[in-house]
Amino acid sequence: MRKPTMQRIADQLGISKNSVSLALTGRAGVSKELREKVLEAALEIGYPIEKLKTKTSMKSAHMIGLIAREEIFAENTFFGVINLHIEKEIKSREGHLLLHAVEKESEEKLKLPSFLTEKKVDGLLVLSHLRKEFIQAIIQSGIPVVLVDHHDPNLNVDFVLTDNRKGAYLATIHLIRKGARSVGFIGEISKSPSYRERFEGFLDAMQEEGLSIEDQWVNHHINEQESLLYSYLKSLPSLPDAWFCANDHFGFLITRNLNKLGIRVPEDCSVCGFDDSIFATLSMPKLTTIAINKENFAIRSVVQLYRRMENLEMPFEKTILNVELIERETIFSP
CATH class of the missing domain: 3.40.50.2300 (Response regulator)
Known part of the structure; x- marks a missing residue:
């Protein structure tokens, strides 16, 4: 008799093993409908889910990661304001935010933060520009991710951008x-x-x-x-x-x-x-x-991440936010 494994469930439903894992452990990233299908398939083949379900019931709040280059966290004029509003929005959802400054050497060597490699976060926001290869490594980790104020047409990921x-x-x-x-x-x-x-x-x-x-x-x-x-x-x-x-x-x-x-x-x-x-x-x-509108920028980024966490299968989205001219004193009026 074939051993009941996550890979067997994944093959049966035509989904990834990571999606099966998210569904069985109650983590964000799959829809309610898919989670139910996974649990049904697990019961059908005799996969031991009782312990996993008990663990799931103890989990209440999402843990969200936010990473950026070191100089971005030192910036208190633009990204600093966005970072503040991101934290407020996540707290309003009773979530927790973990910050990580990416050092240049880590970026070059594709060394991911430990909270990613150890699967300690439910979703990740990447603030501003990081190497494409580094972001690709993040995507391959299977963690739901949204890029904030950065995009690359070769990356399969959600973007929230300024126009x-x-x-x-x-x-x-x-x-x-x-x-x-x-x-x-x-x-x-x-x-x-x-x-x-x-x-x-x-x-x-x-x-x-x-x-x-x-x-x-x-x-x-x-x-x-x-x-x-x-x-x-x-x-x-x-x-x-x-x-x-x-x-x-x-x-x-x-x-x-x-x-x-x-x-x-x-x-x-x-x-x-x-x-x-x-x-x-x-x-x-x-x-x-x-x-x-930096507050809107932050809120839209968090909203998109939570949507992605709820449904890993939905099409990737590129959100472009509008801008406004603010007239002050440095342009001559004839």
């Missing part, structure tokens, strides 16, 4: 409609797919409006160091009418360095940022920017 391209397009169009006949771009696009999308949105707007893109006014390699930005601006033989910046920190630094060079913002040069972070209000003058 970066549209936001950059709106910002650039706004600068042009306010009278700018030349617009520059500042941002390190290799740092994040989001920044690359913002650069693409900038290019879309410039092309649509029939404005030429001057190489001297496009710097998509420079990082967020004030001294580097100052040297770059000072080296330019002339300046554009406006700058679109990949984030508010760049906008803050561009505004401050232009002031140091005796160039008035917005009278001589307009500036627009992205994210509506604390840098937008610290800037003098205050920075016009593209706003992201």
Whole structure:
């Protein structure tokens, strides 16, 4: 007689062994209907489920993991706010949140957090950009996962994203409609797919409006160091009418360095940022920017993860959240 195993149940129902395990142990990741089918099949072949069911009844709250690169957890202006709202939303569902900062060496060696390898979490949120190979290793662990503010078309996983391209397009169009006949771009696009999308949105707007893109006014390699930005601006033989910046920190630094060079913002040069972070209000003058509803971003990410935990078989979803232009003081009005 064949031994009653999880693999035998999986083969009988045409599902994965991991789905069988989730169903038998009462963990999230399978629908109620599938869980009942698995239990019925287990009883049919004589698989010992009583002990498992007793263990399941003792489990009440979900344990959710959240991982990101170390520098993301140090960020308290954009991702820090999203992280805070994620924690609030999970607590409102009586869940618990485990955080893990991914070190560079661990990412390169594909060393996953212990709470993943030991199956201590019911679901996982991945905040911002990590190597595709690292995320693929996470997916292969079988834990339900949602990527937050990062995506890759080659990954079979749920994404929750900002409409970066549209936001950059709106910002650039706004600068042009306010009278700018030349617009520059500042941002390190290799740092994040989001920044690359913002650069693409900038290019879309410039092309649509029939404005030429001057190489001297496009710097998509420079990082967020004030001294580097100052040297770059000072080296330019002339300046554009406006700058679109990949984030508010760049906008803050561009505004401050232009002031140091005796160039008035917005009278001589307009500036627009992205994210509506604390840098937008610290800037003098205050920075016009593209706003992201960070609380909604966090809530939608948690909702999607819980949906995935309830049903591992549903199609993967790409959720794109809208953005809004926030007009402040750094764009000239003729």
